[in-house]
Amino acid sequence: MTKLTFSKKMKVAAVASGTFLSTAFLFGFLFFLLTETHFALTWGLMFPLFILFGVLSVFGILEAFFAYCSFDDEDGIEFYSGFSKAKKIPVSSLQSFSITQKGISISYKTLIGGIEKIKSFTVSIYFQNIQSLNKWLDYHTRNLYAEQITQSVKEFTEAHYELSDDEKGKLLQKIHIIARILKWSGAIISILFIASIFLGRNFMHIGFIVCAVYPIILLVIMRFSNGTIRFDEQNTDLYPSILSPFCFCSAALCFLAVAYTYQIYSLSKQLYVSVFIMLIMFFLYYICVSESEKKMEKKRFTRIVSVVSILFIMSLYGFGVSVSSNIMFDKSKPTVFEVVVVNKHVSKGKRTNYYLEVSPWIDGKAKQKEISVGNKLYSEVESGDMVKIKLYKGFLGVPWFKTVNAK
Incomplete structure (x- = not known):
């Protein structure tokens, strides 16, 4: 029986990254707790993120040290997640496998409520000697990855028929390098933008503009790449994806917008503007995505999930851009209302919040x-x-x- 486990390097990386992320969000939460930051941002965002990354770090470390995958011709595949035996698949149940960016995805037959269904799970790419599992599966079941690569290569060859094989290889290598640069640039831009929030108004304005424009630049690059750079990473057996840098920037913009939400007077109108920007970005995505990516064969449910996921990412971008830009770049002269403090109260928890209840203003009819x-x-x-x-x-x-x- 062959047994695959994570390498020592991976275990060290899991401990280091888990500790770093948990500590970073803990310090972020404590910083927001001890400063005059809005209650919703402290307890609605930073505290849940600290808990989330703390739990993920513990699970990640346990899995890195104790997870394994074993396989042989007699017992099939056994996968231990680090907490319990997660999967045991006989050779006769294997249906197909495919290589993805996360590892080897294995499809198998199983009985659920007396009904035969096809399920799948992924063996992490970070297991040592995972190539041996790839060879074993290739001997026992259908290799979808090879079929997908063959189709992708055929598509790429037909799109660049004027190039020699050597030139096609160099072009594909160049495309992956460009996509890697775009990915790291998106991560750096997002981090610097969040840091600029604490450095001053001018830095924040510059950071916001760069972070808001970068996703648009990504879509334009995707459009002019003639389908060789794609948006959805699930469809990139041969081609690279720009999904992760787009998500980085959208999340960073949404992070800032949350801090401004308590200053919004008309939340419904703000949401309308956010949806409008989301739809513009979705339309831009649709005209920039390649025809080959649009025509990829998917199950109806998979298509629906894909569209909903893209709309969700666009909504993060739309909300972040609309809320932040509406306040940051507003140069209008304010209308000043003098109102009476009717009551005031303090909300105490791990962080103290202060509230004033004021008399009706603007039309004089609204509730306090x-x-x-x-x-x-x-x-x-x-x-x-x-x-x-x-x-x-x-x-x-x-x-x-x-x-x-x-006064």
Whole structure:
């Protein structure tokens, strides 16, 4: 029986990365907790991220040390996840296998409720000597990867028929290098943008512009690559993908937008603008994606999941761009309302939040509005005092406000 395990290098990397990510989000959470950051950002984003990455780190470390995959002609494949025996597949149940960016995806028959169904699982690419599993599977079942590669090579050859075989190889290598550069550039841009939030307004503006424009540049590059650079990484047996750098930038933009949400006066109008930007990006994606990628054969359910996933990514981008740009680039003169502090209260937890309940403003008919403020303004005013609410038109036409002491 052949047994595959993770290498020592992979185990060290799992411990180092898990510890680093958990520590980074812990410090991020503590930083937000001890500063005047909005309650929703601290407890709604940073704390869940800290818990999430902490749990993922523990599971990742346990799997790196204890997971294994064994196989032979008699017992078939056994896969141990690090916590329990996850899979045991007889040779007779094997249907096919394919090599993906994550490892070797194996399809097999199984009985669920007396009904025969096809299931699949992936053996990680980071197992040592995984090539031996590839050779064993190639002898026992259908190699979908070889078929997909054959089709991709045929498609690539037909698209570049004027080039020699050597030139085609160099072109494909060049495309992968470009895609790798785009991927790392997206990660660096996202990290620098998040760092710029704490460095000052000018740095944040520059970082925002670069982070917002970069996904558009990625789509344009995809359009002019003639299908050799694609968006969906599930369809890239031969061609590279730009999905990860697009997600990096979208997540970073959404991260900043969450900090501004408490200043939005009309959330419904903000959502309309966000959806509008999302649809524009989806339309741009549709006209930039290659015809060959559109025509790829997929099951109906897979197509639906793919479209929903792309719309979700575009919605992150749309929300991040619309909220942040609406406030950051607004140069309108505010309309100032002097309102009476009707009541005030403190919400205490691991972080203290301060709220002022103020009298109706704008039309004089709206219900009293509870406004989140800093502890300085909260301590300066009492019930019956006046505060000023500055209402801005918004760069994208969505009203937003901030509260200051009337004195």
